[in-house]
Amino acid sequence: MSKAITIAEAQRYDAHTINEIGIPALVLMERAALATFNNLLNDDFDLSRVIVVAATGNNGGDGIAVARLLHIRGIDVEIYLLGDPAKATPQTAQQLKIANYYHIPFTTDLNHVVNATLIVDAIFGVGLSRNISGKFADAINAINAADAKTVSIDVPSGINADTGEVMGVAVVADSTTTMAYNKIGLLTITGKQHSGTVHIADIGIYAQDHLEHAR
Numbered sequence: 001m002s003k004a005i006t007i008a009e010a011q012r013y014d015a016h017t018i019n020e021i022g023i024p025a026l027v028l029m030e031r032a033a034l035a036t037f038n039n040l041l042n043d044d045f046d047l048s049r050v051i052v053v054a055a056t057g058n059n060g061g062d063g064i065a066v067a068r069l070l071h072i073r074g075i076d077v078e079i080y081l082l083g084d085p086a087k088a089t090p091q092t093a094q095q096l097k098i099a100n101y102y103h104i105p106f107t108t109d110l111n112h113v114v115n116a117t118l119i120v121d122a123i124f125g126v127g128l129s130r131n132i133s134g135k136f137a138d139a140i141n142a143i144n145a146a147d148a149k150t151v152s153i154d155v156p157s158g159i160n161a162d163t164g165e166v167m168g169v170a171v172v173a174d175s176t177t178t179m180a181y182n183k184i185g186l187l188t189i190t191g192k193q194h195s196g197t198v199h200i201a202d203i204g205i206y207a208q209d210h211l212e213h214a215r
């Protein structure tokens, strides 16, 4: 079985890749988005009406970048944005700016989530830190009520990536593209029930520096 990591390890490897090796965070985000985009195409989903449900952390940034990749291909995609864009991470603020440049439509209507043919879940990844309530919970309930297939980015939103525990409410995905390594919480019974088919995406983040290949 391939390696699975904790939230702390994911965060440490991310920080090492960005701060010590020097690969810019936006490059990692683009690779995460491209990997998810390729899985959307390869898994043969119905892309007639796609909705990306994104919050303003970096998981949301991955999703907004996926929306852009779909939009540029001529696919009908909308973004349902949760949270305050003024508080977005720098990378996600940049993705929002790019999405605006391309005039990617934003919607505030949860019916668009329910009526989509494919939902991309980019609400929370390894940064989920407390139980989910309010508008975030409403969006997750709408995702789970929809007939559409759902693809989660990194972690099904609401699943604790360390324990697999449902933090109040969690997305039940058909497929999850998780970055760098699987997460130990996704290997629990609840984690597996929520993540569906797991694709592990190599986005240039490694537990070791792989210098033996580079020299």
Ligand SMILES: NC(=O)C1=CN([C@@H]2O[C@H](COP(=O)(O)OP(=O)(O)OC[C@H]3O[C@@H](n4cnc5c(N)ncnc54)[C@H](O)[C@@H]3O)[C@@H](O)[C@H]2O)[C@@H](O)CC1
Binding pocket: 014, 015, 018, 025, 028, 029, 032, 055, 056, 057, 058, 059, 060, 062, 089, 123, 124, 125, 126, 127, 128, 129, 130, 131, 132, 133, 136, 153, 154, 155, 179, 203
């Ligand atoms: N940092 C990196 O190097 C990379 C990160 N990536 C993506 O970024 C994700 C991690 O990003 P972040 O660390 O920004 O974290 P997330 O985007 O997972 O979420 C963190 C945000 O959600 C808020 N939050 C947490 N629990 C909440 C709750 N219950 N209700 C409402 N708000 C809540 C936090 O305050 C924070 O603003 C990964 O899962 C992955 O998808 C990828 O882009 C690859 C590179």
Ligand SMILES: [K+]
Binding pocket: 059, 121, 122, 123, 124, 125, 152, 153, 154, 155, 156, 157
């Ligand atoms: K997610």
